[in-house]
Amino acid sequence: MHRDAFPYKILVIEDNMGDFILINDYLIDTIREPQVVHCQTFKQAQVFLLEPEVKFDMILLDLSLPDKNGQSLIESVLAISKDTPVIILSGNSDISFSVKSISFGVDDYLIKDDLRPTTLYKSIVYCIERRKKRQELLESEQRYNELFDLSPQPMWVFDLETLEFMDVNLAAIKHYGYNRSEFLSMKIFDIRPAEEIPALLEDLNQIRLVNPYFGLGVFKHLKKNGEIILVEILANPITYKGRKARIVLANDITEKLKYVESIELQNKNLSEIAWIQSHLVRAPLARIMGIIQMFEHNKSMPEIEKQMFFEHIITSANELDELIMEISQKAYLAKTSFEKE
Numbered sequence: 379m380h381r382d383a384f385p386y387k388i389l390v391i392e393d394n395m396g397d398f399i400l401i402n403d404y405l406i407d408t409i410r411e412p413q414v415v416h417c418q419t420f421k422q423a424q425v426f427l428l429e430p431e432v433k434f435d436m437i438l439l440d441l442s443l444p445d446k447n448g449q450s451l452i453e454s455v456l457a458i459s460k461d462t463p464v465i466i467l468s469g470n471s472d473i474s475f476s477v478k479s480i481s482f483g484v485d486d487y488l489i490k491d492d493l494r495p496t497t498l499y500k501s502i503v504y505c506i507e508r509r510k511k512r513q514e515l516l517e518s519e520q521r522y523n524e525l526f527d528l529s530p531q532p533m534w535v536f537d538l539e540t541l542e543f544m545d546v547n548l549a550a551i552k553h554y555g556y557n558r559s560e561f562l563s564m565k566i567f568d569i570r571p572a573e574e575i576p577a578l579l580e581d582l583n584q585i586r587l588v589n590p591y592f593g594l595g596v597f598k599h600l601k602k603n604g605e606i607i608l609v610e611i612l613a614n615p616i617t618y619k620g621r622k623a624r625i626v627l628a629n630d631i632t633e634k635l636k637y638v639e640s641i642e643l644q645n646k647n648l649s650e651i652a653w654i655q656s657h658l659v660r661a662p663l664a665r666i667m668g669i670i671q672m673f674e675h676n677k678s679m680p681e682i683e684k685q686m687f688f689e690h691i692i693t694s695a696n697e698l699d700e701l702i703m704e705i706s707q708k709a710y711l712a713k714t715s716f717e718k719e
Contacts, residue, residue: 381407381408381409381410382408382409382410382499382503383410383411384409385410385411385412385413386405386409386412386413386435386436386502387412387413387415387433387434387435387436388405388412388413388414388415388434388435388436388437388438388502389415389417389423389426389427389434389436389437389438389462390402390414390415390416390417390438391417391418391420391423391437391438391439391440391443391455392416392417392418392438392440392467393418393419393440393442393443393444394440397440397467397490398416400493401438401467401493401498402414402416403495404493404494404495404498404499405495405498405499407495407499408495408496408498408499409499415434418443418444419443419444419445419446420443420445420446420451420454420455421445423455424454424458427455427458427459427460428458433460433462434460434462435462435463435506436462436463436464436465436502436505436506437455437459437462437463437464437465438465438467439451439452439455439464439465439466439467439484440466440467440468441466441468441470442468442469449478449479449482452464452466452479452482452484453482456482456483456484461509461513463485463502463505463506463508463509464483464484464485465484465485465486465487465488465501465502465505466479466484466486466487466488467488467490467493468487468488468489468490469489469490469491470489471489471491485505485508485509486501486504486505488501526545526547527547527548528547528548529547529549529627530549531549531627531628531629532547532549532550532553532554532627532628532630533546533547533549533550533625533626533627533628534546534547534550534561534625534626534628535616535618535623535624535625535626536565536566536623536624536626537621537622537623538582538585538586538589538615538621538622538623538624539586539621539622540565541565541566541567541582542562542564542565543561543562543564543565543566544562544618544619544621544623545562545618546558546561546562550628553601553628553630554569554599554601554602555601555602555603556602560602566578567579568600569599569600569601570597570598570599570600571598571600571606574597574598578597585624589615589622590615591614591615592612592613592614593611593612593613593614593624594610594611594612594613595610595611596608596609596610596611596631597609597611599628607630607632608630608631608632608635609628609629609630609631609632610628610629610631611626611627611628611629612626612627612629613625613626613627
């Protein structure tokens with residue numbers, strides 16, 4: 379028979395020496411070098427289990443010990459087992475009690491009369507692997523909870539059928555103004571302006587049919603204080619508490635869009651300034667320079683012509699002054715709109 383080479387460290391809590399010898403033989407039949415620690419009372423086992431440096435791969439527990447037995451024994455061992463799998467080895471074939479024992483948190487319940495080397499070995503291996511997978515699942519759930527709850531961005535989970543909020547993180551509570559109880563009593567259309575609800579329901583009908591892996595869009599949302607904000611939504615499907623759901627990350631881009639609008643307004647003003655400088659300013663300036671040249675080349679110009687040209691100079695100068703004032707005003711507006719952001 380093939381024997382497992384892994385050096386399992388196993389605590390056997392059994393007061394009957396005959397039963398212990400049989401269990402030990404079964405372990406040796408299937409495990410090459412099992413490290414077996416034998417205790418005959420709960421008190422003896424307690425010493426090992428409370429030792430911080432001692433860690434077992436498996437606990438095999440008889441239910442009838444001199445100092446403790448039954449449910450009390452199970453609960454006491456589980457309380458100090460350090461998450462080590464526990465298999466009960468009992469002569470009691472009461473099915474109801476075996477089921478009840480499993481509900482307490484033990485990993486398996488084996489009847490001594492039915493025990494065989496392979497039966498015991500398989501139970502040990504299965505229970506250890508099942509406990510590992512359970513621990514991995516718990517760690518995964520813990521990581522999800524941390525990523526969800528501690529995210530600086532508002533996040534929530536909603537039921538795809540009922541549209542009810544199923545979970546919401548602290549950032550969403552802070553940003554939208556509702557407390558957790560309020561959120562969990564609401565549906566997702568409660569944070570949308572009334573005019574957007576028909577489009578929302580239509581989109582959700584499509585999502586129910588296709589349930590895309592990734593959803594993206596910008597929508598109007600409604601805070602508790604009545605403020606309307608623009609939100610960029612990222613959504614993915616998730617199974618949550620056995621229900622089809624969507625997990626949503628919301629990024630408020632209201633201020634970002636205002637900033638972009640101010641930049642666009644500034645660029646528009648600067649473009650207008652550049653156009654005025656390159657087109658409108660040149661006309662009166664060219665007229666003034668042309669008249670000056672005429673004076674320089676025609677010293678004997680009649681007074682009536684001089685008067686006419688002087689009037690042209692004044693008109694062009696006033697026009698140039700107005701253009702300079704318009705440029706200054708647009709430059710000021712561009713500067714102040716940017717500083718406000």
